[in-house]
Amino acid sequence: MKKIFNYSLLALFLLILTAVSCTKGLEEININRVNPTSLDPALLLNNAIINTSYPTKTVVYDMGIVQQLVTPNGGVLAGANFNQDSRDVTNAPLWATYYQNVIKYTHDAIARTKDDPARSNLYNMARIWQSYAFMILTDEYGAIPYSEGGAGLTDAVLFPKYDQQEDIYPSIIQELTDASAALSESGTVEASDILYAGNIAQWKKFGYSLLLRAGMRLSKVDPAKAQTTVQAAFNGGVILQNEDNAMMRHDANYTSPIGNMLNGTEAANFYLVEAFVDTLKNNNDPRLSSIAVRYVGATSGPEQTPDIATTDPTAQIGMPMGYDNGTIGAKATADGLASFYDYSQLDRRRMAKNTAPIFFVTAAQTQLLLAEASYRGWISGDAAQYFADGIRANMDQMATYDLGSAVAEADRETYVASHPLEAGRELEQINTQYWIASFLNGPEAFANFRRSGYPALAPNPYGQPNNPDVPQGTFIRRLTYPTSELSVNGTNVNEAIDKQGPDVLSTRVWWDK
Incomplete structure (x- = not known):
C-alpha cells in the first residue's frame, strides 16, 4: 500500500514537472510580433481625408436641391426632385460615413498627438480637418453631436449630446483660427499626409480658407462676427491659386463615390x-x-x-x-x-469618371468669397478683380478632372471680358458664379445657396401644394436625422429638435435667415 502511495506521489510530481516545462516560455511564444499594437496617427488622418469624398447622397439631395443634377426616378433615388424625405436610404450615408470614418479618426488622431510636441503639426492638421467635417455636418443637419462627437472610443461616450449650431460655429471658428496659426514650418514634416504631403504653407492656406468660408456663413445672422472672421482669414492667407486646391485625388484603389455611382447602376x-x-x-x-x-x-x-x-x-x-x-x-x-x-x-467619361478628383476647397471659391467680402467693405482689394480671378480659376480647374474638359485660354478670357461685375448685381453675379464653381461639391453649393439666396432658382414644384414638409414655393432647407439616431440616441436628438425646430426638410439651420 505504501509503495502504491509512493508511486502515485512520484507520478503526480512528474506530471506537474512536465506541465511546468511545457508551458515555460508560452507567454513569449504567444506574442504576435507582426500584429500592430499602435497606429501612426498620420494614417488616421489620411483615412479621414479619404472618407470625406462626398457620398452619393449628395447627388440625390444637395445637387438636386440646387438644381444641378436630377433624376426622374423614385425608389432609392427619391429625394430632392420629389421634395421627399428618405431617411433610411439617403440621409444616413453622409451622417454614418462622416461620424464613423471621418470624425472618429480625426478625434483619435487629435487625442494621440495632443500632448506630443513632436507631432504638433499633425495635431493641428487633424483639428482643421475635423472642423471641416463638422462644418459640413452642421450645415446639412443643424444641431449635431459636436462637443462629444467622435468620443465613443476614447471616452466611451455612446450616446453623445447634441450641440446647437449657434454654439458650434464659434467653436469651429476658434479651432480653425488657433490650429491654422499654430502650424509651423519648423516642426515635423508629416510627409505621409495625402492632402498636401505635409506642406505646412498649403495647410495654412486651407485652414484660413475654411475660416473664410465659416465667416461668410454668418453674413446674415451675425455680420459683425462675420466681418472680423473674414478679416482674420484674409490676413492669414487663403487659397488663391489652383495648385493649392484641397482635393481628394482618386485612382484605381481609391475611387470616387460619385464617379462609381454615375458609372454604375445609375449611369x-x-x-x-x-x-x-x-x-x-x-x-x-x-x-x-x-x-x-x-x-x-x-x-x-x-x-x-x-x-x-x-x-x-x-x-x-x-x-x-x-x-x-x-x-x-x-x-x-x-x-x-x-x-x-x-x-x-x-459626362461620366470625363468629369464624372471614377478616378476624377473631388474638390473640397478651391481657389475659385475663395476668390469669389473675397469678391463678396470686398463688395461688403470687409477687406481690401478690388471686388471686380477677385470676381474675374475666381472665374478664371474655375475654368482652369476643369483640366484637372480630365484633359478633355480643359477650357482654352482664349475662350476663358472672352468669357471674363464679356461678364464683368456690374453695379447693383454684385451679390447675384458673385454667388451665381459660386454655384457654378461649386459644381459636384454638393454640400458647399447647398450651403451657399441658402446663405446667399443665389442663384435665383424657381422652386421645384413636385408634390406641391399638398406637401406639408416643403410648402409651396419653398426649398428644402436642411436634411433630417437618420432613423438610427432617432431609435438609438432618441433622448438627445429629441432634445435638440425641441430647441432647433421640427425635424423636417423645411426647418432652417441657425445661420440660414
Missing part, C-alpha cells in the same frame, strides 16, 4: 438640370462643353453610346425639375427629344 438615371444648363448656355460659358454630354436620339440607357454623343454646347438640353418617370416621357417629347435618355448628362 442612365441622372441628368443635368435645365436651370444649370441654360445658365451656362445662355451666357456662352465654355464650361458647358467641359461638363456636359448628350446622347442624341437615345431611347434607353444601353443606347447612350459614344458614337451618338455630343459635347457641342449648342446641342445641350437640360432636364426640368419636378417630373417623375411617369411624366418625364411626355415632357421629353414636347421638348423634341426621343426620350428622357436624350437629355444632357454630366
Whole structure:
C-alpha cells in the first residue's frame, strides 16, 4: 500500500514537472510580433481625408436641391426632385460615413498627438480637418453631436449630446483660427499626409480658407462676427491659386463615390438640370462643353453610346425639375427629344469618371468669397478683380478632372471680358458664379445657396401644394436625422429638435435667415 502511495506521489510530481516545462516560455511564444499594437496617427488622418469624398447622397439631395443634377426616378433615388424625405436610404450615408470614418479618426488622431510636441503639426492638421467635417455636418443637419462627437472610443461616450449650431460655429471658428496659426514650418514634416504631403504653407492656406468660408456663413445672422472672421482669414492667407486646391485625388484603389455611382447602376438615371444648363448656355460659358454630354436620339440607357454623343454646347438640353418617370416621357417629347435618355448628362467619361478628383476647397471659391467680402467693405482689394480671378480659376480647374474638359485660354478670357461685375448685381453675379464653381461639391453649393439666396432658382414644384414638409414655393432647407439616431440616441436628438425646430426638410439651420 505504501509503495502504491509512493508511486502515485512520484507520478503526480512528474506530471506537474512536465506541465511546468511545457508551458515555460508560452507567454513569449504567444506574442504576435507582426500584429500592430499602435497606429501612426498620420494614417488616421489620411483615412479621414479619404472618407470625406462626398457620398452619393449628395447627388440625390444637395445637387438636386440646387438644381444641378436630377433624376426622374423614385425608389432609392427619391429625394430632392420629389421634395421627399428618405431617411433610411439617403440621409444616413453622409451622417454614418462622416461620424464613423471621418470624425472618429480625426478625434483619435487629435487625442494621440495632443500632448506630443513632436507631432504638433499633425495635431493641428487633424483639428482643421475635423472642423471641416463638422462644418459640413452642421450645415446639412443643424444641431449635431459636436462637443462629444467622435468620443465613443476614447471616452466611451455612446450616446453623445447634441450641440446647437449657434454654439458650434464659434467653436469651429476658434479651432480653425488657433490650429491654422499654430502650424509651423519648423516642426515635423508629416510627409505621409495625402492632402498636401505635409506642406505646412498649403495647410495654412486651407485652414484660413475654411475660416473664410465659416465667416461668410454668418453674413446674415451675425455680420459683425462675420466681418472680423473674414478679416482674420484674409490676413492669414487663403487659397488663391489652383495648385493649392484641397482635393481628394482618386485612382484605381481609391475611387470616387460619385464617379462609381454615375458609372454604375445609375449611369442612365441622372441628368443635368435645365436651370444649370441654360445658365451656362445662355451666357456662352465654355464650361458647358467641359461638363456636359448628350446622347442624341437615345431611347434607353444601353443606347447612350459614344458614337451618338455630343459635347457641342449648342446641342445641350437640360432636364426640368419636378417630373417623375411617369411624366418625364411626355415632357421629353414636347421638348423634341426621343426620350428622357436624350437629355444632357454630366459626362461620366470625363468629369464624372471614377478616378476624377473631388474638390473640397478651391481657389475659385475663395476668390469669389473675397469678391463678396470686398463688395461688403470687409477687406481690401478690388471686388471686380477677385470676381474675374475666381472665374478664371474655375475654368482652369476643369483640366484637372480630365484633359478633355480643359477650357482654352482664349475662350476663358472672352468669357471674363464679356461678364464683368456690374453695379447693383454684385451679390447675384458673385454667388451665381459660386454655384457654378461649386459644381459636384454638393454640400458647399447647398450651403451657399441658402446663405446667399443665389442663384435665383424657381422652386421645384413636385408634390406641391399638398406637401406639408416643403410648402409651396419653398426649398428644402436642411436634411433630417437618420432613423438610427432617432431609435438609438432618441433622448438627445429629441432634445435638440425641441430647441432647433421640427425635424423636417423645411426647418432652417441657425445661420440660414
